[in-house]
Amino acid sequence: MTGRVLDWHAFVRTWHAVVAVWLAYAAVRLALQPLLGWEPVDPDDWARLLQVRAWLDGQPFWDVTQYRMNPPQGFSMHWSRLVDLPLAALMLLVGETAAMALVPLLWLLAALFALRAIMVRLDFPPLAFAFGLLVLPLFPMLPATFAPMRIDHHAPQAVLALVCVALLIQNSRWSAIACGLCAAAWMVISLEGLPLVAVLAALYGVRYLVGERALLPWFLGSLAVSAAALAYGTRGPLVTTYCDVLLPGHLLTFAAAAVISAIIPFLPWQDRLAGRAIALTGMGLVCLQLAFALLGPCATNPMAQLDPVLQEWWHGFIAEGLPIWKQSPSVALTLVWTIGIIALGWWRAHCRGLFHQGGALPCTLLFLFAMAAGGYSLLVMRESVVAQLLAIPFAALLMARYLPKARTIAAPLPRIVATLAALGLTTPLFASAFAAPLDDLAPRAGMAPDVRALMEDGSCDYSRLAALEPGLVAAPFDAGLRILGKTDHTILAASYHRNQAPMVDLLTTFTGSVEQARAILSRRQVDYVAICGAAGDVALYRSAAPGNFANALVSGEIPRWLVLDERVSQGALRVYRTAF
Incomplete structure (x- = not known):
């Protein structure tokens, strides 16, 4: 029996466990798919399919215009070919329907490997490790994001964010370089990732501030080079009047930040905390001023320039792009509950001495980035996909603490109640479900009952x-x-x-x-x-x-x-x- 326990403890930390969990999840989802249909799910999924079809039919790689909308001019799209690449490759290999089924599941596999990397780095105990791989379906925003036929850009954005955090908490130059590359890909897919990429840079700055290795120049240098290469490589010359993609002003700001960060370690008083703080603050102010000077009007929210008709009859009803005060009660509670899980999980990790010596900084970096993502989701609801992925490690810690205690209760009814309470505390699923009846009473982003x-x-x-x-x-x-x-x-x-x-x-x-x-x-x-x-x-x-x-x-x-x-x-x- 002891040998079996040891074998289980060893297996759950291996990549084999990740693949086993993924295969089980993929098998269940694919088995259910005939009941749900083998078509794209929402308009963005259809638009992604149309974009790849047009490319495979001969439309130039750099031209992502949708010419079947508003002909003959077509519709200008801000979408990136980076998301098209895996879908197009699989469409050529296995056909259109199979590709649409497999691509979201492959993004899920990458997310599970990133979660494993985080848990390995933080030395999770075996039970928490297992929960970290299994708990994803209990986070309301995640199953649909990685469901077959969901081929829009939200899954790759969220996975790249998770990979960035897994690399952030490592302690090598190569991890910082890889983090810069993934952050650049994230922003090329959607400029909406820029605020959280700025948080990544700030956290690399925190590592330097507390006297760790100077990884900030490696991250920023990789970010500057990768962003320029990916932006020009997937869009061609960046000559545009639109503000919703990476522009030369962004790239020049990244380059300036990389150069300044490389100089900072050679400045005076960098052996003191105050000297490092002054240098990092100065770099931030210079780069912020440079960005506003180079970007001009594009330094503001592009959605602020929408026609009033679009604000009234379109954008005001796109729930995923709206802040928490315009969400239905169930969604609003889910957003807040996710932040609560992150905060409570971090308290559990630090105040109960769960991590061995040396794990405090990476755990804190994970916590700070997860809280930033949670805060961002209060302003743009679709960012909750990132926040919920980052909440999974914290939820796993809480489950490993409270579920075993609930299961030791002898009486059946109290044991069931305690088990459900532990699950309800550590995931947002039940909170969302219990608040759903209030949605009709207080419609916000959705339509009122009379509509x-x-x-x-x-x-x-x-x-x-x-x-x-x-x-x-x-x-x-x-x-x-x-x-x-x-x-x-x-x-x-x-x-x-x-x-x-x-x-x-x-x-x-x-x-x-x-x-x-x-x-x-x-x-x-x-x-x-x-x-x-x-x-x-x-x-x-x-x-x-x-x-x-x-x-x-x-x-x-x-x-x-x-x-x-x-x-x-x-x-x-x-x-x-x-x-x-």
């Missing part, structure tokens, strides 16, 4: 539009991407913020009067109008005014310049031909 009441029963099969001669379709944002994926049509607009004029036109069409709709659709030379009465965004548009265009289409009060195509229309789906 949801406008949704018809049923569903819509957009593949039916493939029977029509290809043309330009005006359809709500979410439906448009599915129409592109299942047919040869083009669409007027989709929800990508660089392209405000066609987006405003589409929203004005559905929320405005019938006369406004006719003027816009005629000017845009639209061939078809498609609308799904069961869709949430259509219900939202209907709530704008009783007699607007969306209500006219759903109620059957069809203007004379539209003709219902009864062959394609079915159930809640209505497809009209224009006859201007």
